[in-house]
Amino acid sequence: MHMSRMVALATALTVGIAAPALAQDKLVRVWHTETEPQTIKAFNDLARRFEAKNPGIKIEAEGLAWTDLEGKIMASLAAGSPPELSHGQPITCTALQSKGLLNPLDEVMKAIGEDNIWEQVKRVCNVGGKQFGLVHAAGTSLLIYRKDMADKAGLKPPKTWNDFLANAKALTQSTKGDGKIDIYGITLPGDNLFINILMGELIKSNGGALFDKNNKPLFTDQKMIEVLEFWRELVKYAPPGWEGDGYLQTFQNLYGQKAAMMFQGYGRGAGLIEKFAPKEKANDKTFDVWSKPVGPSGKEPGVQVDEEPWMLFKDAKHQKEAIEFLKFFYQDDNYLEYVSTVPIHLFPITKSLRASPKYQNLEMIQRWKGWIEVQQGYLDKDQGKPTLVVDWSDMTEKPYLLEVLGSGIVRDMVMDVVLEKWEPKRAADKAQRRLEDLLRSKGYLKG
């Protein structure tokens, strides 16, 4: 072949390969944990509007289940191709930030207005004054109960764990008069994530902690033993086989009238109740919320806040575009469209939106006002923390909480007590040893 023809062919090939790359949009990959169809639709609509205003940028959004998210994030980091933005547990954000894998989102904070963001939210994944995670929306866990049944039985809001156990016992009933229990006092999920969430709540409510300042586990402390003793009593009023129930199954048990209380309910339960409970019962006169009780060694309740922060990955390709997208996301009108898909659960992080009449007048908020007020109360009194975080300092000083969550050691300890009928001290000793080994192997615990 003549040289000139070879040059022409090589040039054509190069242009043919490069041209599509040059013409390609900047792809911003976004992973989030809101998988309800209406939220996915709202998010995608938001993304299309952003694309229309920003030609040359494409948003590829993916809704993932909580249980899938951490594994997928880790795999993408190992492969060197993380998304631009992802939700994550607050402890995931802390763990990734401690390894230098995230970039701060201070620019987005400034665009929203730092004073416009609730203080509680700013504490999540804030390291050295920089915001490495920005919460997408916050909702606390709720103690949901059958108000109709409680009123009939003359029950009062439980202030202590003993009060709560008495209420659970009173609400465990045979409603058909045949002596067989068909409504249980409480429904609890048995999966690892929710056992860990409940552990965090109970230890906080009992005035305890999970780890000391030197990262030594505190599982053999009296306050932990009291938590396990309470758990052992509580499951007596749960349906048989409760340990096989997942998070969604517990909602089914509640609106399906198999259980009268749900310790780990969330605001999205209001939507499920409206969808699936009998019409005459699908309201807050039947399903109301109590403030969570306090343990024998505690002074105030502790609840988990479901507040996944957005994280911006250092190795992602289109970071500037991702930041612009987040600024667009938090603009009041766009943000309202997002949070109004599950309004009782997705609390906006901006004061401006929360105070706005458009938000306050959302029909669902009007219908479930009591649920909103209880959550607001927890947040205002700083009684809400992320999963396994007992004190805000844990966010920066305990980057191993993600590994503790994934290890299943807490779940195994609880199951040893409530299912295998071990004495709490024996189960706690075993968990203590396992956690010490885990933290030592990771270098967090010396000696």
Place this chain on the structure above:
Amino acid sequence: MNGGRALSEPVPSANSELFRLPEAAVGILLILPAILLLLSLTLYPVLYGVWISFFNKHSFFPQQTFIGFDNYISLLRDPEFWASVWRGTVYALSTIVLQIILGVAAALLLNEVFPGRNILRGIVIFPYVVPTVVAVIVWKWLLNSQFGLVNYLIEKAGLVDQPISFMGKDWIMVSLIIVSVWQFFPFVVIGVLARLQTIPDELYDAAKVDGGNAWQRFVYVTLPQLKSVLFVIVLLRSIWMFTKFDTPWLMIQGGGAETYIRTLPIYTYMRTFAYYEAGLGSAMAVVMFLALAGAAVLYFRIWRREENL
């Protein structure tokens, strides 16, 4: 003079004689790229897994430290490792026995001639072609304690007073076995049915003439003929059921008493992707491989001894 060559034939140059490779070498060169690709996709990951089993290695970050056999010592001392081996053995043995019994019975039935046999053969194969995700999701709904069809039927039949919690600690292993047997017995059916169709009728005729009843014909004619195919099926199903990950993993997603079906593959996954201990996870995988390889060798030895008797 042209050395006896036709005028139309090209004259071989001195150079082409030097570069003519033997045919065997050409064949090897042609298949070499495929072999290299196969080895890189199979052998390399296995060897890398063995390599990192001697390291303390984070699953996702590059830090690693050589620790020799510490991972192996650690897992042999781990009570949870032995518990998961036990659970995996219970699961594998139970499902294999039930698959064989059900599979052979179904194959015997499908070997008979009756109306609708072909349709029934298609229905029997159906569980095997259903994706595992679909099978587990459907079964979890069937076994749901509140809305499941199975509980509805057994309560209606008066077999139980209260719904059974099939995902709870007392029943989840049974549920897992039921789902696995349902999904994989068709594999046994296919292999056994194919072999049944090659058994000469004369053997059965001779057995009848000798006064053998149906059971005796099964034991003395059918089973010996099925020996070789059952050998392969038991070997393959054992390896696959002992290393099964997807079915038990999917059973515990969204709720399920995970601890009670935490088999060795599940525990290996947890140590690798939840504890982020790739070195220890690899050590567990190596131990699993060696155990299965040892069991396979023993199995072949027993089989050969049986054949020689």
